[in-house]
Amino acid sequence: xxxxxxxxxxxxxxxxxxxxxxxxxxxxxxxxxxxxxxxxxxxxxxxxxxxxxxxxxxxxxxxxxxxxxxxxxxxxxxxxxxxxxxxxxxxxxxxxxxxxxxxxxxxxxxxxxxxxxxxxxxxxxxxxxxxxxxxxxxxxxxxxxxxxxxxxxxxxxxxxxxxxxxxxxxxxxxxxxxxxxxxxxxxxxxxxxxxxxxxxxxxxxxxxxxxxxxxxxxxxxxxxxxxxxxxxxxxxxxxxxxxxxxxxxxxxxxxxxxxxxxxxxxxxxxxxxxxxxxxxxxxxxxxxxxxxxxxxxxxxxxxxxx
Amino acid sequence: xxxxxxxxxxxxxxxxxxxxxxxxxxxxxxxxxxxxxxxxxxxxxxxxxxxxxxxxxxxxxxxxxxxxxxxxxxxxxxxxxxxxxxxxxxxxxxxxxxxxxxxxxxxxxxxxxxxxxxxxxxxxxxxxxxxxxxxxxxxxxxxxxxxxxxxxxxxxxxxxxxxxxxxxxxxxxxxxxxxxxxxxxxxxxxxxxxxxxxxxxxxxxxxxxxxxxxxxxxxxxxxxxxxxxxxxxxxxxxxxxxxxxxxxxxxxxxxxxxxxxxxxxxxxxxxxxxxxxxxxxxxxxxxxxxxxxxxx
Numbered sequence: 001x002x003x004x005x006x007x008x009x010x011x012x013x014x015x016x017x018x019x020x021x022x023x024x025x026x027x028x029x030x031x032x033x034x035x036x037x038x039x040x041x042x043x044x045x046x047x048x049x050x051x052x053x054x055x056x057x058x059x060x061x062x063x064x065x066x067x068x069x070x071x072x073x074x075x076x077x078x079x080x081x082x083x084x085x086x087x088x089x090x091x092x093x094x095x096x097x098x099x100x101x102x103x104x105x106x107x108x109x110x111x112x113x114x115x116x117x118x119x120x121x122x123x124x125x126x127x128x129x130x131x132x133x134x135x136x137x138x139x140x141x142x143x144x145x146x147x148x149x150x151x152x153x154x155x156x157x158x159x160x161x162x163x164x165x166x167x168x169x170x171x172x173x174x175x176x177x178x179x180x181x182x183x184x185x186x187x188x189x190x191x192x193x194x195x196x197x198x199x200x201x202x203x204x205x206x207x208x209x210x211x212x213x214x215x216x217x218x219x220x221x222x223x224x225x226x227x228x229x230x231x232x233x234x235x236x237x238x239x240x241x242x243x244x245x246x247x248x249x250x251x252x253x254x255x256x257x258x259x260x261x262x263x264x265x266x267x268x269x270x271x272x273x274x275x276x277x278x279x280x281x282x283x284x285x286x287x288x289x290x291x292x293x294x295x296x297x298x299x300x301x302x303x304x305x306x
Numbered sequence: 307x308x309x310x311x312x313x314x315x316x317x318x319x320x321x322x323x324x325x326x327x328x329x330x331x332x333x334x335x336x337x338x339x340x341x342x343x344x345x346x347x348x349x350x351x352x353x354x355x356x357x358x359x360x361x362x363x364x365x366x367x368x369x370x371x372x373x374x375x376x377x378x379x380x381x382x383x384x385x386x387x388x389x390x391x392x393x394x395x396x397x398x399x400x401x402x403x404x405x406x407x408x409x410x411x412x413x414x415x416x417x418x419x420x421x422x423x424x425x426x427x428x429x430x431x432x433x434x435x436x437x438x439x440x441x442x443x444x445x446x447x448x449x450x451x452x453x454x455x456x457x458x459x460x461x462x463x464x465x466x467x468x469x470x471x472x473x474x475x476x477x478x479x480x481x482x483x484x485x486x487x488x489x490x491x492x493x494x495x496x497x498x499x500x501x502x503x504x505x506x507x508x509x510x511x512x513x514x515x516x517x518x519x520x521x522x523x524x525x526x527x528x529x530x531x532x533x534x535x536x537x538x539x540x541x542x543x544x545x546x547x548x549x550x551x552x553x554x555x556x557x558x559x560x561x562x563x564x565x566x567x568x569x570x571x572x573x574x575x576x577x578x579x580x581x582x583x584x585x586x587x588x589x590x591x592x593x594x595x596x597x598x599x600x601x602x
Contacts, residue, residue, distance in 0.1 A: 005505065117580065
């Protein structure tokens, strides 16, 4: 502080307290609602003193929403995306920074053109792609009239259909979201700041590129990786549109999607206490990750967008 | 292009290393983008058996469609309000938090966790808070004499989704403004104080101008968030209703494509969104970077 301003300081603390209460109110309210019986929760206005039904409600939400399976799916999806994105980006950035080859610039441009394109703007064609991963091959096959060619060679009618569907599968939940130019860009920026001497020394010692990558580059990237783990895990866990599109089987869907089934419709009992208990369970994992790894989270968020 | 002075030599290894990234990008970005572009010039029946090339008919139909024009208007109101509300709150909280010495870490902890809440869950929380019969906030509004009914009244529904979206985004803005303010040299602030500038004057004349790159960046990110990532909020809270009052562009793409099965129109809408986001990105990189002030 530059000068002493006791009144202004008090006001500052008061404003901050108010801010925290406003920001935290939805969650406090959720926790309170999750401890009540249906009579209490539908009382007008709902009392702000917690009830004693917390465990019962959590159990009810867990069973009614089939949350066990869905949380497991969410976990697989979030960790798959996190691991996939980081692995693919690390290798890609390593290739772009540490090698000189003919199509380097082409590869770089191909990847970075997708920097800002969210899955939301290309949902239908990406869905079609996931519904049949062999779509492009089929297209080429049909374009070249290879069915006719095959029929001619074999001497009888042949209809080749290439199909590999990713719908209702973990691969389908994870793979399309793995491509990430932002992570590659971040690692590229970081690799460029790594001293040249390290690479020279490694080469002089006769280390192969992969040994250099494993023994030197990877340990140096630890903080960057930790930061990205937080960001990408939250990103993966909170995905909505993509799992909504490609899963139809309730056993394959994620917890965030499944939660919608717990919202009471106007005709039902106002089971808001169950819905809130469910919401608490589903939002807990990413919140824990952010709070426990707060330092990495702030670093990751700020660095990623640079 | 930037590269190392000393690098490895290998004929195949760099290709193997970049292959996964290029493969995923080609399959899930380029091929769908090309397909979408092709589809937007076609008129197809819902089952995709018949495709007819119709040039720009899908686009002209789109911009003549009153529902689409309404959706554009709603998206603009929605994203402007969401961005304004969450940027102002984030900036205010960061400015306050930056003034104090004690409890900084605790305060930060209390303010950043909404970032981790999924948009869809944020929607559910606010749906309950503002539920016309049970919500605590709705009762407060009713006591002020307002007939609160988000199920029937479009502007009330819009208010819920704006609140749910801004609430989720405040943490993000807060983190960036905090980081931005910490990067401002203390000596500048102290010099201004010595010249007799009070705390408010210092905020307006030093902190805010020096924060303008962050402010600009955060504005762009908030607009992108409001345009695209709020899908989950719309889907859980209103499904675009009542009467299309919360049917923002990205939700309309989904509704027309997946529920209405109007493939050509949905593809054309995707293309419009894609052009929009590319424009925003290019603008961000090129134009405004020159105009905003940077610290040395």
